[in-house]
Amino acid sequence: MRKALFLASKNKDKIAELRSILESHRIALHSMLDFPEMQETLEDRDSIFGNAMKKAIEGAQYSGMRALADDTGLFVEALAGIPGVLSARYAGAGCSYKDNVRKLLSQMQGISNRKAYFETAVALADKSGIIGVVSGIVRGEIAESERGEGGFGYDSIFIVEGTHKTYAEMPDYQKNLISHRALAIEEILPLLLKNY
Ligand code: IMP
Numbered sequence: 001m002r003k004a005l006f007l008a009s010k011n012k013d014k015i016a017e018l019r020s021i022l023e024s025h026r027i028a029l030h031s032m033l034d035f036p037e038m039q040e041t042l043e044d045r046d047s048i049f050g051n052a053m054k055k056a057i058e059g060a061q062y063s064g065m066r067a068l069a070d071d072t073g074l075f076v077e078a079l080a081g082i083p084g085v086l087s088a089r090y091a092g093a094g095c096s097y098k099d100n101v102r103k104l105l106s107q108m109q110g111i112s113n114r115k116a117y118f119e120t121a122v123a124l125a126d127k128s129g130i131i132g133v134v135s136g137i138v139r140g141e142i143a144e145s146e147r148g149e150g151g152f153g154y155d156s157i158f159i160v161e162g163t164h165k166t167y168a169e170m171p172d173y174q175k176n177l178i179s180h181r182a183l184a185i186e187e188i189l190p191l192l193l194k195n196y
Contacts, residue, residue: 002028003196008041008059008069017176018068021185025193030065038062041069048073048085048121049133056125066131066196068188070122070181074154076142077115079107087154097153101146105157114141118158118180122188132191136183151175 003026007018010032019029032038041055051071059067073084083090083104091099108114117140123133139161146156148168155167160178167175176182 002026004028004030004065005192006059006063006065006067007031008055008067010040014070014181017181018185021189027192027196030063032059035063043071043088046085048119049123049135051085052121052123053125053130053133056123057129060125060127064127066124066126066192068122068124068192070120070184072118072120072180074104074158075117075119076104076108078111078113082107101154101157104142104154105145108142114143116140116142116158118154120180120184122181122184124188124191132188134184134187134191136180136185136187138178138180138183 005022005027007015007029009015015029015031015033022029032040041058043051043055045051045054048071052069055069055071056067059069073087075081075084083100087100089095091103117137119135119137121133121135124131141159141161143157143159143166146168147166148156150170150172151168155175158167159165160167167179
């Protein structure tokens with residue numbers, strides 16, 4: 001029998017990515033798209049771990065299934081980890097990806113230490129609480145200007161360590177193989193499959 005897992009997300013790309021990973025493990029993936037009346041969790045915790053755990057717990061309680069949730073941040077060394085947990089709304093409430101990129105490039109003007117990393121926290125929960133939380137990290141540097149057409153968010157200004165390419169200069173399949181999110185999902189898989 002196929003086991004059920006709930007992904008606390010409406011993002012079609014995230015749902016498709018996880019569905020393809022879980023295909024060979026006989027786990028049927030459900031998401032917020034199957035529960036249109038479910039409200040999105042307010043991401044008000046002070047870390048990506050806190051937000052991922054909050055989303056996973058609310059997802060498990062609402063759906064009655066085991067639930068998985070993620071939260072991602074871009075942490076820039078010279079800015080003391082900013083935008084970090086605030087990555088989605090760095091340039092203000094309702095801002096676009098472009099607004100965030102423009103703001104970060106302007107904050108980084110004249111700064112020679114361009115080191116940064118992406119981190120995705122992934123939490124797994126059931127109705128009684130958190131089962132586990134892990135993360136995936138990809139290190140790199142903030143580019144001087146945008147490069148590449150692919151991806152989303154900060155992809156066009158994040159040069160992946162060891163590649164000389166921004167995420168946006170890679171085809172989707174390549175980014176999805178090495179990304180912070182892929183690493184975090186790989187990390188949670190043993191826990192997800194254990195006793196299930
Ligand atoms: P979320 O937790 O996946 O919603 O990510 C929060 C924010 O981080 C997004 O709104 C994006 O701005 C940024 N972000 C997350 N993942 C990526 C990525 O893979 N590339 C570039 N930006 C990302």
